[in-house]
Amino acid sequence: GAGVSQSPSNKVTEKGKDVELRCDPISGHTALYWYRQRLGQGLEFLIYFQGNSAPDKSGLPSDRFSAERTGESVSTLTIQRTQQEDSAVYLCASSLAGGPSYTQYFGPGTRLTVL
């Protein structure tokens, strides 16, 4: 079946602009996660959705970052007034259910470059 998909694959924007990143989870997966990967580093957790609620958004680095999810489907990560330090690959993952025992499957990521 189809895996996690993300769009766009690449996004170049100017400092101060807003961007929206999209994630389509694996069909039937109720849990969805966003992570950020800076160049040459590991992944940092941003937010976790169970259905359309976000029980853990403690990883969002500032109030410029927000995310929403429609039902158990698409999620959008929005970054307002982008800064150069926001440049990174943003990875989305989904799992069959929430909880630490469930394996998270990752999408290909969106590479964001802020000029």
Added chain:
Amino acid sequence: AQKVTQAQTEISVVEKEDVTLDCVYETRDTTYYLFWYKQPPSGELVFLIRRNSFDEQNEISGRYSWNFQKSTSSFNFTITASQVVDSAVYFCALSEEETSGSRLTFGEGTQLTVNP
């Protein structure tokens, strides 16, 4: 405090050599899960294995094997007879039942290069 440590930043081997990637973790939870992911040059993370804290049996899958030792808080990954296609960044990750819930905490990754 960093909870997953992959001390080897880069490893370079020649094809057919065996190679072990180290992972040391830190947790106060009694129930936790350990994962390995592979990130090839294409960038997409590929799931390799999941282990829970109550199962210390070593696992072998083809040329891959994993050694989980709670006594040393380690979950090491060995590739036997490495191949060029094994070249990738490998990440070890941890999820905890009580402390961190559903999130994964990743190590910094080990870049493995297998030369022909």
